[in-house]
Structure formats: structure tokens, C-alpha cells
Amino acid sequence: MLGIIGAMDSEMNALFEKMENRREETVGFSRYIQGTLLGVPCVLGRCGIGKVHAALCAQAMILRYHPDAILNIGVAGALQDELRIGDAVVASSAVQHDMDTTPVGDPLGLISGINLVHLPCDGALQRLLEEAAREADIRSITAAIATGDQFVVGPERKRGLSLLFGAGACDMEGGAIAQTCYEMATPYAAYRAISDTVEDSGREYYLNLQDACAASARLLEGFLTKWKEAARE
Secondary structure (H helix, E strand, O other): OEEEEEOOHHHHHHHHHHOEEEEEEEEOOEEEEEEEEOOEEEEEEEOOOOHHHHHHHHHHHHHHHOOOEEEEOOEEEEOOOOOOOOOEEEEEEEEEOOOOOHHHOOOOOOEOOOOEOOEEOOHHHHHHHHHHHHHOOOOEEEEEEEEOOOOOOOHHHHHHHHHHHOEEEEEOOHHHHHHHHHHOOOOEEEEEEEEEOOOOOOHHHHHHHHHHHHHHHHHHHHHHHHHHHHHHO
16 A cells, blocks of 8 residues: 655645545544555545644554555745746655754754664655656656755755755655654655746745646656556566
8 A cells, every 4th residue: 555645735635536435534633545546555644734744644644554655745846947837856865954953063954863864765666756757748857855844935045955955846744754754664755846946935836836736646646557567567
């Protein structure tokens, strides 16, 4: 079974509606629907915005539903100039840009305890996402996705995060889900459809959210087809 987590209703509602043989429950703030999506056994989770909501949702999903892997989907802001609305960033890793213990000599983003800056994504799942993007004719890059409890705007800040972490997009949940999966030994992968460009000052997100969510859903449909094919091999 595949676990799929998104932060917002706008990212998840179209998927919820397509689920068959569905069973729904709410745990804390998170909404879960288990069933079959495009022929794939899945549990969908709407976690809410921010790192704490995301981590709680991921851990509850792992403990209650025991997915074989977790895929984090949705929209995000671009950190690289070539990215446009509806493009996608497939995560090569996840980083938490607001994790900062540099005053004691650590590199920015180091997560104490596990002592990593870049949280790994599952290589096989990453390749399936890259293939799905190509076949869906979605322009994509593969790069780190940077997470923090901040809505990041402005070209200077965005380009700075790209330079610091080799990141292509910034969100508010992925790094927390990646850390949960790492600590719970659950394979993790992620992608983000671009909702706002590097030059955006905050307005583009609201204008382009629907189109970005549609691109995210298209990429997921392609990925699920790839997931089924891989399962049959």
C-alpha cells in the first residue's frame, strides 16, 4: 500500500473524490482516506500546513496503516529562475532550511540526533516520478526541496536557499515528513508542482494555485501507473 500526503484540501480533494472502497477517519488534525486510487491500494492523508502537522500526520500514517512507502505531493514555490508555473521539482533529498544550530558550529540545516542536512529520498521512487513527469509532458527538474515554517517570497531569499542547499523548490511540510520517514525506516519520495516563481512577492500563489494543483494531480496519476507496473514485475 502507498501512503500519499498533501498539506491542503486544494491539493487533496480531487484525489479523495476518486478513491474507491473508501474508509475515512480523522486523527488529530489529519484526515485519512484508505481505499483504491486508480487501481492502487492507497491511504491519503491531508496533514495541514507546517512541519508539526506534517510530522504528526506521517507518523500516525506509518503506525496505523503501515504503508510500503510515503509520497509527499502538492505545490511549492520555485527557487530556481528557469522554473515556471506548473513545472515540477522531483525531490532528490529534503532539507529543513529553518533548522539552525550554527552558533554551536553545525552547518545550517543539520538535524540534531540523526546528524544529516539532506534527508534521503528513495532512489527507485524518484526515478518513477521522473519518468512519470516526462510521460505526462510536465517540465521537471530533480533537486532538493527545502522546508521551513515560513512562506518564502522574494528573489533574494529564494535564490539564497537554492545556493545554500541546491534546492529547486521550497515548501512547509516535506522536510518534516522526510525526517519522520527516515526515523521510522519508511521509504520516502516527494515532488512539488510550482505555484509561484522566484520573482513572486506573494500574489502569484493565489492566482496559480488551481493550475499547480492540476499539474500535481497529473504527475501523480502517471506515477501510480508506474507504481502498478513496477509491482507486477
